Structures are given as structure tokens and as C-alpha cells.
Amino acid sequence: MSPTIVRLTELASRWNVALERELPAAVRLRRELHAAPCLSGREHPAKERLVEALRDHIPIESIADAGGVGRMGPADGPAIAVRAELDALPVTELTGAPFAAANGAMHACGHDVHQAALTALLRAAHGLDLPLGLVALLQPREESYPSGALDVVDAGVLERFGIAHVIGAHVHPGVRKGAVAAGGGFINAAADEIDIRVQGRGGHAAYPHQATDTVVAIANIAIAIPEVIRRTVTPLRPAIISIGTLTAGEGAANVLPGQARILATMRTTDPADRQPLFDAVRVMAQRTAEAYGARAEVTRIEGEPALINDPALAAGADDWLARLGVDGAEPMRSLGADDFSYFCDAVPSLMLFVGVETPGQHPQPALHHPSFLPGDESVGAVARALMAGYLAAAERVLGIEHHRSDLAALENAPFDA
Ligand SMILES: [Zn+2]
Structure with a gap:
């Protein structure tokens, strides 16, 4: 010894x-x-x-x-x-x-x-x-x-x-x-938050062709997130994004809301995945919103490494x-x-x-x-x-x-x- x-x-x-x-x-x-x-x-x-x-x-x-x-x-x-x-x-x-x-x-x-x-x-x-x-x-x-x-x-x-x-x-x-x-x-994991705000024009629910429907835009962003992870981070390293809050509309059935928002937590286990995964979500959200005639503003709130x-x-x-x-x-x-x-x-x-x-x-x-x-x-x-x-x-x-x-x-x- x-x-x-x-x-x-x-x-x-x-x-x-x-x-x-x-x-x-x-x-x-x-x-x-x-x-x-x-x-x-x-x-x-x-x-x-x-x-x-x-x-x-x-x-x-x-x-x-x-x-x-x-x-x-x-x-x-x-x-x-x-x-x-x-x-x-x-x-x-x-x-x-x-x-x-x-x-x-x-x-x-x-x-x-x-x-x-x-x-x-x-x-x-x-x-x-x-x-x-x-x-x-x-x-x-x-x-x-x-x-x-x-x-x-x-x-x-x-x-x-x-x-x-x-x-x-x-x-x-x-x-x-x-x-x-x-x-x-x-x-x-590193724990960051992703804040996605979709901005559209809104309008009457019976005239969706004259409005920008942020509900459909945000819904498509939400369901695309798992695919973004799969295409950005190797499956050999754990990473998740979970949506804790999704809001749109103010209680009316016949109004298309002009704003919608997702608040999600992003967990990554390798420092090298943190920025690329956020960037991939940002690009997807912006382009998806664009495809529906809306705009998305995406920010990362940095948490623990x-x-x-x-x-x-x-x-x-x-x-x-x-x-x-x-x-x-x-x-x-x-x-x-x-x-x-x-x-x-x-x-x-x-x-x-x-x-x-x-x-x-x-x-x-x-x-x-x-x-x-x-x-x-x-x-x-x-x-x-x-x-x-x-x-x-x-x-x-x-x-x-x-x-x-x-x-x-x-x-x-x-x-x-
Ligand atoms: Zn404790």
C-alpha cells in the first residue's frame, strides 16, 4: 500500500x-x-x-x-x-x-x-x-x-x-x-426551458381562410418536436423535450386566437447536444409557423448544466x-x-x-x-x-x-x- x-x-x-x-x-x-x-x-x-x-x-x-x-x-x-x-x-x-x-x-x-x-x-x-x-x-x-x-x-x-x-x-x-x-x-441532465410564442392574425372560426390559425400552427409544432430530437441527437444519448404548458384561445369556441404559446423543458445529457437541439427546435417552429402564415418567436431560458x-x-x-x-x-x-x-x-x-x-x-x-x-x-x-x-x-x-x-x-x- x-x-x-x-x-x-x-x-x-x-x-x-x-x-x-x-x-x-x-x-x-x-x-x-x-x-x-x-x-x-x-x-x-x-x-x-x-x-x-x-x-x-x-x-x-x-x-x-x-x-x-x-x-x-x-x-x-x-x-x-x-x-x-x-x-x-x-x-x-x-x-x-x-x-x-x-x-x-x-x-x-x-x-x-x-x-x-x-x-x-x-x-x-x-x-x-x-x-x-x-x-x-x-x-x-x-x-x-x-x-x-x-x-x-x-x-x-x-x-x-x-x-x-x-x-x-x-x-x-x-x-x-x-x-x-x-x-x-x-x-x-441539463435543464433548459424553451418558450415558443406563435403570433398570427386570428379571426372568426367560420372564416379560417381569412385568418391565421395559430392553434393549428402550434399543434403541428408540438407534434413535430419528438421527430426533431430524433434527427438531432444520437439515440445513444438520452435527451427529451416535454411540453408542460400549451395555451391558445381564451375560452371561445368560435374565435381563432391570434396567439399561442408552448413552454417546454429540454433535457440533454451531453453538453454538445444542448445548443444544436435548441437550434433545431427553433428552426422547425419558425418554419412550421410560417407554413401556416404565422410567425414564431423561440427563446431558450438557460437552466442547470x-x-x-x-x-x-x-x-x-x-x-x-x-x-x-x-x-x-x-x-x-x-x-x-x-x-x-x-x-x-x-x-x-x-x-x-x-x-x-x-x-x-x-x-x-x-x-x-x-x-x-x-x-x-x-x-x-x-x-x-x-x-x-x-x-x-x-x-x-x-x-x-x-x-x-x-x-x-x-x-x-x-x-x-
Ligand atoms: Zn434535493
């Missing part, structure tokens, strides 16, 4: 023992956070609670309005960040738990678990010989726009704290309970999970979106999915469901996933530094013929 692995293995076993000691308090913290969910953009109370829980361990400064950041371990050199989202959803809770929220908001995406896990992990790391900085990223506004992750990146936090890699872990009922899915490459896990970090995390006694799982790929992708865009990063179950529920409620409530053991599971991510990232950074110092030693060695 390399000296790096030996050092990190020792750290892992100490950290794991310290984590076990932190878990009972972390589970209580999780329940407290669950009972007091904060909506996107209003996460200040949640952040203050975490600042208090971490007070003696790591100083947290404010970023991105309701967010926070702090660094522990070596003050200089590269650092690894672990991220937890602070926001809850506008969902009325139906779990019936004694610590259920009663304010019309709900931690239906498990962010209460992530926050408690991150707190336990940092508290457990206190006093340990961390080889690289460990940065806590308390991120606001994951569930709504403007993206909190983008704000954190734009604020220069990654540069200022020397963050080489960001690690995230998300609970997921689609992964077997207790197992963790890493997986390199595409994990979540695709979430691409760094393959080396994913493989490393799988190894560390095995060493920590945690089962691996198949990668959790979907056309969902998570703004963690902004971190992946900025530095090689890793999002892990932690298998959880809501006790006593069949079938298992999905994320964002009013009955979704992972069990207490999920706090430790998420913390261990983040730990494995830190260890994999540290192994990589130290390995590269080791390699560099070897090269330097070679260059400085006296030439010996």
Missing part, C-alpha cells in the same frame, strides 16, 4: 469511530431541522442553527445571501468541499411523524438529513489529522431559481477557499437502503465505500436536474446517491412526496458517503502532488551518465 493510502486509511478509521459518537446528536438535530423547514431564499434560520452546532469546530461566514462556508484542517493548500442544501419545499407534510413540520413547508427532499450528516461529519473531523482542508458548503436555493450553487460559484468561493473538488450526497429511495451509488459521467461526475473520483469513492463497509450500487442516472452541476462545471466533482427507505411505507414514496421520510440511520449513511468522497478526492490530490514532487526530484537529481 502506498503511504498516501496508509495515511488515509488511518484517518478513515478514526473519523468513522468519531462519527459514530456524533450520530445520536445528529439524529436529534435532523429531527429539529425537519420540524422547522425553511423555503428557498429564506434559509437563514436553518443556517444559524448549523452555525451554532458547528460553533466550537469551524467558523462559518455568510455567502450567497442565506448560505455559509467555512474551512477546517490545514489553512493553506488545496481543500475538498462537502455540500449540503439548506432549503425545503412548499409541500404540506403528511408523514404523521412526531417531528413533522406544521408551517406548510416540508423537507420532502431529505435536505434535513444532508444538513445533519454534514454537521456530524465536520464535528467528527475535529482534532483529526486532515491532510487537506475540509470546507463546509451550506448552500441555499437548490430547489428554486436563482440557483444557490451558481451564486456560490459566481461569488468566487471555490477560488477563495482553494476548493479542488466538491462532494455532494443525496438520499434516494431508488437506491437499495444502505447502499451508495457513485458512478462517473453523466448523472443528471448537465451533472457530470468525475470518473476518477467516482471510482475512488467506490473503493473507499468498500473499505468503510458500505455496499456500492449501480449509478443513479436520470434526466432530473440538480444545481450541484454548477460545481461539477467549475471543478471535477462527485455527487453520490445514498439508498434510503421511509419506514412502513409500501410502495416507497418518491422524493418530493408529502410522505417521504427516510429513517434515522440515513444521517450516518449520508455522512459516510461524504467521508468516502473526501477520502477519494484527497487520495487524488495527494497522488498528483506526490507525482509532482517525484518529477521535481528527478529534475533536480544530478545527471549521472
Whole structure:
């Protein structure tokens, strides 16, 4: 075993023992956070609670309005960040738990678990010989726009704290309970919106030959979209466009409306497909509208980029999970979106999915469901996933530094013929 692995293995076993000691308090913290969910953009109370829980361990400064950041371990050199989202959803809770929220908001995406896990992990790391900085990223506004992750990146936090890699872990009922899915490459899709506005002349429904019928134009645009995808993106790469809103007319049966509109979400998994697919839809919509005597104005509202896990970090995390006694799982790929992708865009990063179950529920409620409530053991599971991510990232950074110092030693060695 390399000296790096030996050092990190020792750290892992100490950290794991310290984590076990932190878990009972972390589970209580999780329940407290669950009972007091904060909506996107209003996460200040949640952040203050975490600042208090971490007070003696790591100083947290404010970023991105309701967010926070702090660094522990070596003050200089590269650092690894672990991220937890602070926001809850506008969902009325139906779990019936004694610590259920009663304010019309709900931690239906498990962010209460992530926050408690991150707190336990940092508290457990206190006093340990961390080889690289460990940065806590308390991120606001994951569930709504403007993206909190983008704000954190734009604020220069990654540069200022020397963050080489960001690690995230998300609970997921689609992964077997207790197992963790890493997986390199595409994990979540880029999520853009397409807004198509068709403008015509309208008129009397009994005189369609004297009007421009935007209903027929928009209907043809809608049904042509799947074919545009098929002709633009290779079937070997997932991509979808789904129309969430189609409007035309104002309730009359005998009026041809002068305007119609489509709002669609466009999901692509390869950055190279994003612009060409939008362009193809734009051209099709404009020409289809033209064919019906109307005009189409097509705009793209840019959302999160695709979430691409760094393959080396994913493989490393799988190894560390095995060493920590945690089962691996198949990668959790979907056309969902998570703004963690902004971190992946900025530095090689890793999002892990932690298998959880809501006790006593069949079938298992999905994320964002009013009955979704992972069990207490999920706090430790998420913390261990983040730990494995830190260890994999540290192994990589130290390995590269080791390699560099070897090269330097070679260059400085006296030439010996
Ligand atoms: Zn979430």
C-alpha cells in the first residue's frame, strides 16, 4: 500500500469511530431541522442553527445571501468541499411523524438529513489529522431559481477557499437502503426551458381562410418536436423535450386566437447536444409557423448544466465505500436536474446517491412526496458517503502532488551518465 493510502486509511478509521459518537446528536438535530423547514431564499434560520452546532469546530461566514462556508484542517493548500442544501419545499407534510413540520413547508427532499450528516461529519473531523482542508458548503436555493450553487460559484468561493473538488450526497429511495451509488459521467441532465410564442392574425372560426390559425400552427409544432430530437441527437444519448404548458384561445369556441404559446423543458445529457437541439427546435417552429402564415418567436431560458461526475473520483469513492463497509450500487442516472452541476462545471466533482427507505411505507414514496421520510440511520449513511468522497478526492490530490514532487526530484537529481 502506498503511504498516501496508509495515511488515509488511518484517518478513515478514526473519523468513522468519531462519527459514530456524533450520530445520536445528529439524529436529534435532523429531527429539529425537519420540524422547522425553511423555503428557498429564506434559509437563514436553518443556517444559524448549523452555525451554532458547528460553533466550537469551524467558523462559518455568510455567502450567497442565506448560505455559509467555512474551512477546517490545514489553512493553506488545496481543500475538498462537502455540500449540503439548506432549503425545503412548499409541500404540506403528511408523514404523521412526531417531528413533522406544521408551517406548510416540508423537507420532502431529505435536505434535513444532508444538513445533519454534514454537521456530524465536520464535528467528527475535529482534532483529526486532515491532510487537506475540509470546507463546509451550506448552500441555499437548490430547489428554486436563482440557483444557490451558481451564486456560490459566481461569488468566487471555490477560488477563495482553494476548493479542488466538491462532494455532494443525496438520499434516494431508488437506491437499495444502505447502499451508495457513485458512478462517473453523466448523472443528471441539463435543464433548459424553451418558450415558443406563435403570433398570427386570428379571426372568426367560420372564416379560417381569412385568418391565421395559430392553434393549428402550434399543434403541428408540438407534434413535430419528438421527430426533431430524433434527427438531432444520437439515440445513444438520452435527451427529451416535454411540453408542460400549451395555451391558445381564451375560452371561445368560435374565435381563432391570434396567439399561442408552448413552454417546454429540454433535457440533454451531453453538453454538445444542448445548443444544436435548441437550434433545431427553433428552426422547425419558425418554419412550421410560417407554413401556416404565422410567425414564431423561440427563446431558450438557460437552466442547470448537465451533472457530470468525475470518473476518477467516482471510482475512488467506490473503493473507499468498500473499505468503510458500505455496499456500492449501480449509478443513479436520470434526466432530473440538480444545481450541484454548477460545481461539477467549475471543478471535477462527485455527487453520490445514498439508498434510503421511509419506514412502513409500501410502495416507497418518491422524493418530493408529502410522505417521504427516510429513517434515522440515513444521517450516518449520508455522512459516510461524504467521508468516502473526501477520502477519494484527497487520495487524488495527494497522488498528483506526490507525482509532482517525484518529477521535481528527478529534475533536480544530478545527471549521472
Ligand atoms: Zn434535493
